[in-house]
Amino acid sequence: MNVFRILRVSLRALARNKMRTFLTCLGIIIGVAAVIAMVSIGAGARAAVESQFASMGTNLMFVTGNWRMMGGARTQTGQFNRLTAEDAKAIGQLPSVEAVSPSVSTRAQLIYGNNNWNTMVQGTGESYPLVRKWDIEDGAFFDESMVRGAAKVCVIGADIKKNLFEEDEDAVGKTIRISRVPFLILGVFKSKGESGGFGSRDDFVCVPYTTALNRLSRSEYLQSIDVSAVSQAKTKEAQDEITELLRIRHRIPDGGTDDFVVRNMSEVAEGAAEATGILTILLGSIASISLLVGGIGIMNIMLVSVTERIREIGIRMSIGARPRDILLQFLAEAIVLSLAGGLLGIILGIGVSKVLKYIPVFASITTMVSWSSVLLAFAFSGSVGIFFGFYPARKASKLDPIEALRYE
Amino acid sequence: MNADIIRLENITKTYIVGETEVRALRGVSNIIPTGDFVAIMGASGSGKSTLMNIIGCLDKPTSGRYFLDGEDISTLSRDALAGIRNRKIGFVFQSFNLLPRTTALENVELPLIYANVSHKERLARARASLAAVGLKGREAHKTNQLSGGEQQRVAIARALLNKPRLILADEPTGNLDSKTSDEIMNVFERLNHEDGISIVMVTHEPDIGARAKRRLHMKDGLVVRED
Numbered sequence: 001m002n003v004f005r006i007l008r009v010s011l012r013a014l015a016r017n018k019m020r021t022f023l024t025c026l027g028i029i030i031g032v033a034a035v036i037a038m039v040s041i042g043a044g045a046r047a048a049v050e051s052q053f054a055s056m057g058t059n060l061m062f063v064t065g066n067w068r069m070m071g072g073a074r075t076q077t078g079q080f081n082r083l084t085a086e087d088a089k090a091i092g093q094l095p096s097v098e099a100v101s102p103s104v105s106t107r108a109q110l111i112y113g114n115n116n117w118n119t120m121v122q123g124t125g126e127s128y129p130l131v132r133k134w135d136i137e138d139g140a141f142f143d144e145s146m147v148r149g150a151a152k153v154c155v156i157g158a159d160i161k162k163n164l165f166e167e168d169e170d171a172v173g174k175t176i177r178i179s180r181v182p183f184l185i186l187g188v189f190k191s192k193g194e195s196g197g198f199g200s201r202d203d204f205v206c207v208p209y210t211t212a213l214n215r216l217s218r219s220e221y222l223q224s225i226d227v228s229a230v231s232q233a234k235t236k237e238a239q240d241e242i243t244e245l246l247r248i249r250h251r252i253p254d255g256g257t258d259d260f261v262v263r264n265m266s267e268v269a270e271g272a273a274e275a276t277g278i279l280t281i282l283l284g285s286i287a288s289i290s291l292l293v294g295g296i297g298i299m300n301i302m303l304v305s306v307t308e309r310i311r312e313i314g315i316r317m318s319i320g321a322r323p324r325d326i327l328l329q330f331l332a333e334a335i336v337l338s339l340a341g342g343l344l345g346i347i348l349g350i351g352v353s354k355v356l357k358y359i360p361v362f363a364s365i366t367t368m369v370s371w372s373s374v375l376l377a378f379a380f381s382g383s384v385g386i387f388f389g390f391y392p393a394r395k396a397s398k399l400d401p402i403e404a405l406r407y408e
Numbered sequence: 409m410n411a412d413i414i415r416l417e418n419i420t421k422t423y424i425v426g427e428t429e430v431r432a433l434r435g436v437s438n439i440i441p442t443g444d445f446v447a448i449m450g451a452s453g454s455g456k457s458t459l460m461n462i463i464g465c466l467d468k469p470t471s472g473r474y475f476l477d478g479e480d481i482s483t484l485s486r487d488a489l490a491g492i493r494n495r496k497i498g499f500v501f502q503s504f505n506l507l508p509r510t511t512a513l514e515n516v517e518l519p520l521i522y523a524n525v526s527h528k529e530r531l532a533r534a535r536a537s538l539a540a541v542g543l544k545g546r547e548a549h550k551t552n553q554l555s556g557g558e559q560q561r562v563a564i565a566r567a568l569l570n571k572p573r574l575i576l577a578d579e580p581t582g583n584l585d586s587k588t589s590d591e592i593m594n595v596f597e598r599l600n601h602e603d604g605i606s607i608v609m610v611t612h613e614p615d616i617g618a619r620a621k622r623r624l625h626m627k628d629g630l631v632v633r634e635d
Contacts, residue, residue: 005521016509315505318466319566320494320522322487401466405505 006325010332013309024301025341028384031291032345032377033352038287039373040353042280044366049276052201053269055192056132059098059232060265063091063225063242066258082250083222083260085209088125090245091227096238101125101132101226104212104219110205111177112164119160120204121178123212124226131228139172139187142208150210154183158191158202181215183207227262235264284373291377294341295384302334302392313396314404327397334389335382342381346374412475413574413606414440414463419472421458421629432458434629435472442573445600445607447617450626457578459626460610464497464576465489477573494522498567502579504559506551506566512538513547516566523570537565541595557588564595568605575599577609581616593619 014021065083088102104123109116122128126144129136142153156164156171165171175182192201213219229238239262246260306313313326321329353367421433432455440446450456461467462474465481466489474481477496484492499505506515517534525533538547541561551559560580567575577596581589593616599605600621611617625633 002524005524008527009521012510012514311505312507315507316518316522317490318464318493318499318505319519320490320570322490322522324487325490325522402461405466405501 006328006332007336009329010336013329013333014336020301020305021337024298024337025344027294027297028291028338028341028381029294029345029348031287031294032342032381033349034287034290035284035377035380036346036349036369036373037352037356037367038283039280040349040367040369041356041365042276042283043370043373044368045279046273046276047368048366049272050269053265053272056265058265059229059235060131060133061227061229061235061239061242062263062268063087063227063246064223064261064263065221066261083225084220085222087246087249088222088225090249091225091242094238094241094245096229096234096241098228098230099127099130100228101128102209102222103224103226104209104217104222106212106217108179108216110160110164111180112174115164117160117163119157121212121216122204122206123209123216124206125209128206128226131226134192135190136187137190138170139185141206142186147208147210150214151208152181152183152211152215153186153208154178155187155189155206156185157189157204159200160203160205161188178205178207179216239264288380291380291384294381295338295388298334298337298385299388299392301337302330302389303395305333306330306392306396309396310399310404310407313399314401314407317399317401318405323397326399327393330393330396331386331389334393335385338381338385338389339378342378345381346378349377350374411442412439413442413444413477414438414608415475416463417473417475419459419462419469419474421455421462421467422470432629433462433469436629436631437472438624438631440606440608442606443600443604445596445621446609447620447623448608448610448626449612449614449617449623451612454626455629456610456626458629460576460578460608463608464499465492490522494519495570496573498564498570498572498575500560500563500567500575500577500580502582504551504556504563504583506559506562508552509550511548511550512543512554512562512565515551515562516569518566519570533569534565537569538562540568541565555588556584557591560584560588560592561595564592564599568599573606575605575607577607579611580609581611581613589616 063083083102085102088100091097092100101124106121106123107118108121109118126142126147128134129141136155137158139155141155142151146153154176156176161171164176165174171185171188174185176185177183189202189206207216209222227238227242229235242262243258247258250259252258316326317323350369353369356362356365356367416436416438419433419436420431423430423432436455436459448456448459458467462469463476465476469482472482476492479492481489481492493499507518513531513534516537517530520530520533535547538544541564543558543561543565546554546558551562554562575596580596581592584592596607596609597619600607607620609616609620617623623635624631625635
């Protein structure tokens with residue numbers, strides 16, 4: 001028998017019991033759809049994270065304290081996080097560095113009139129818009145003299161404007177209270193929007209880092225320093241220069257461990273991508289379990305089907321079907337079931353991925369159907385058919401024609 | 409073409425049921441010439457079904473040799489036996505044994521699926537075969553829409569499809585009323601007479617057996633009488 005003949009025989013047998021065929025497929029349909037939808041959520045999160053990092057600029061670097069230096073005997077030689085404004089200034093002098101912005105952040109309560117808002121307060125230098133590639137929509141950013149003088153001025157994110165002010169109200173020139181201290185609003189940032197499941201990026205307020213240190217966090221050390229290299233090609237060079245400079249400034253002996261870390265954007269992006277990758281694997285494997293359950297469903301139905309059709313098998317054998325023909329017929333039925341289920345599952349899975357964002361609860365989730373996941377799910381459902389179809393098919397082919405013909 | 413369609417040489421068949429041996433056939437030897445029409449008769453338990461299964465290549469004898477159309481069957485593999493059944497034998501059963509919820513045409517073409525015949529030719533031959541048993545125009549009817557006599561005709565059409573040398577009929581009229589039985593026997597007689605197909609039929613009804621050319625009477629696993 002050739003492939004088409006086997007297929008024809010199998011399709012006829014499946015068509016004889018349409019409802020059961022559909023229900024058996026359903027297990028695979030749901031399994032495949034779940035795999036595709038889940039993986040698309042994971043891939044969507046990954047893409048969102050990547051685009052977010054890309055929008056921050058590829059020549060951006062961060063200098064942070066080395067948290068692994070915390071604790072242990074080493075704390076006596078240096079506090080765990082001793083990046084200072086002088087460090088930042090010195091980095092700014094380096095040839096491959098374009099601009100620096102010291103950074104301190106804390107959460108604080110914002111009050112304007114009767115409105116309250118809890119948000120992130122970011123203490124930065126005057127070069128923040130340049131370093132972070134973030135434009136001002138309205139008004140202006142604070143300048144160097146304001147930073148030096150620890151002025152009580154701020155620039156607010158688009159969300160803050162939306163939440164504290166009336167729609168047509170001009171925020172620039174107004175005074176808001178940040179942790180009960182009045183600040184003059186100098187400007188409003190351009191909106192950057194959602195960041196794919198990680199909340200809005202526009203929900204923050206910028207103040208001079210000097211003001212943040214004095215009034216809000218009451219510390220003398222910076223949490224990090226944002227640095228932009230003159231170009232993306234120069235980031236590696238800048239990283240080396242910063243490392244060398246800070247080792248000298250922090251008096252770290254040769255062979256001593258750095259008490260700071262310089263990361264460029266692509267390293268940070270990799271870390272985030274790894275996290276979303278784990279998310280994808282997790283979601284995908286949970287969904288795969290349902291595909292497995294679907295496969296067991298196929299085996300179950302095929303076993304029932306073999307028992308129910310013992311007589312048919314006997315008839316086929318008596319008129320000349322070889323054991324192999326019977327095996328192939330039942331195997332083909334299982335494979336047709338699972339591939340049909342796989343195909344419908346792919347359609348359903350893609351549909352779910354596309355429709356998800358119109359459902360309010362899932363509105364913030366971005367999905368991205370990856371063709372590799374579609375291919376994988378389809379191949380997997382095919383193998384499920386072969387794997388779970390083989391045992392019943394073998395059982396059918398081993399039947400004794402006389403017993404089978406006599407079976408009631 | 410061989411002169412003897414069936415040659416049985418001292419065929420025995422022993423089943424082991426639990427601890428006890430059941431000797432279903434105790435040494436049957438017989439020759440059935442090509443073109444013969446033989447009825448195997450006997451009470452239940454006489455071994456006629458076992459003999460039928462062996463002749464039909466559905467079962468192998470415990471000892472003895474069986475030649476079908478000159479070919480020694482006793483030593484063939486399961487796959488080879490399936491091929492023999494497909495090419496040389498047509499089966500007709502008491503309970504018709506048609507596929508349920510399947511059209512007459514699809515039932516009839518079944519043997520050709522396993523004989524690697526193209527779809528077009530299968531349909532043409534199945535139609536012709538149905539016409540030969542007087543079922544022209546009933547091709548698209550499903551088996552459950554046909555009467556008992558019609559179902560048995562479909563089964564005969566199926567048995568005839570591959571132009572077999574031998575038709576084996578196991579109680580072909582057992583589930584039919586006497587009028588329909590008569591019609592079915594007419595079909596058999598015509599096939600034997602006009603087309604020269606050898607027929608071996610198992611029955612316990614004397615009047616049905618009387619229509620065959622020869623009768624083998626079985627008792628306790630042996631052929632005790634021939635007439």
